[in-house]
Amino acid sequence: MKVRKAIIPAAGLGTRFMPVTKSMPKEMLPIVDKPTIQFIVEEAKKSGIEDILIVTGKNKRSIEDHFDSNPELEQNLQEKGKTGLLKMSQDITHLGINIYYTRQPYPAGLGDAIARGRSFVGDEPFVVMLGDDLMMDKVPLTKQLIDRYNETHASTIAVMPVPHKEVSKYGIIKPENEIMPGLINVKSFVEKPAVDKAPSDFAIIGRYLLTPEIFPILAEQKPDKGGEIQLTDAIDTMNKTQRVFAHVFNGVRHDVGNKENYLETSIEYGLKHPETKDALRKYIINLGKKLEKQGKE
Ligand code: UTP
Helix, strand or coil: CCCCEEEEECCCCCHHHCCHHHCCCHHHCEECCEEHHHHHHHHHHHCCCCEEEEEECCCCHHHHHHHCCCHHHHHHHHHCCCHHHHHHHHHHHCCCCEEEEEECCCCCCHHHHHHCCHHHHCCCCEEEECCCEEEECCCCHHHHHHHHHHHHCCEEEEEEECCHHHHHHCEEEEEEEEEECCEEEEEEEEECCCHHHCCCCEEEEEEEEECCCHHHHHHHCCCCCCCCCCHHHHHHHHCCCCCEEEEECCCEEEECCCHHHHHHHHHHHHCCCCCCHHHHHHHHHHHHHHHHHHHHC
């Protein structure tokens, strides 16, 4: 069956990014001039996704506004002859992909957010794309997962190696064997293991291709100690009755829900953006010289 649907969970509180996330969704934080979630929606479109469900929550209205039209702004741009900006605004409204919204009433975990997509997904395979995780590669990671699914018809989770001391921040896989280059048969999935108990350094990153059998499992899933329904636990349960593979991502990942990574991503993107790249490059070179001098003093 063709993979046509995606769920983008974007209802988390974003506490790692406080205070800005007190009133603003972290998924709307700009990378130079484009909100993070727009990159994710564009990745979905490039991967052939037709329908997206964005799971939102309180203080997340600006996500809906961003993909809606803005007649006042558009009229103003039209009158001033700013046709480039007018087109930019209209293109976001007419992305050629259907976007639906639902609310998660309490931030009860990623598993709970995904469970809210059950009737949207129906009995089709679908992808989950985390609203704060940017993936850069020649072929979009979502498309890579869909290509794998088209070969195996199995759920496939994106993973990549992370530094060993960071494993406790992620869902980690216990690999069994590599069944073809970059595709791993998984023994178990463990959410945020202690550093000395982690079964590998392969961490689950923000893209999942799941079969709809995940929904009855999520419905039965008990919350963890922190009161959250973990998607990783549901995937581990599913893996006991149908195979779930791990696909190794070789591109670049930016977790923009974390301040340091967000700043690095903004700089990297700014060095590619036609309006900022030259000035930013000069600035960084001069800053580097200054910092080096300070370091020697
Ligand atoms: P994160 O754990 O990165 O998001 O979840 P968070 O909980 O907002 O962040 P911190 O840790 O407090 O800073 C990954 C994605 O899942 C969504 C988030 O919005 C984010 O895009 N999510 C998380 C939900 O939609 N609902 C939840 O209950 C939890």
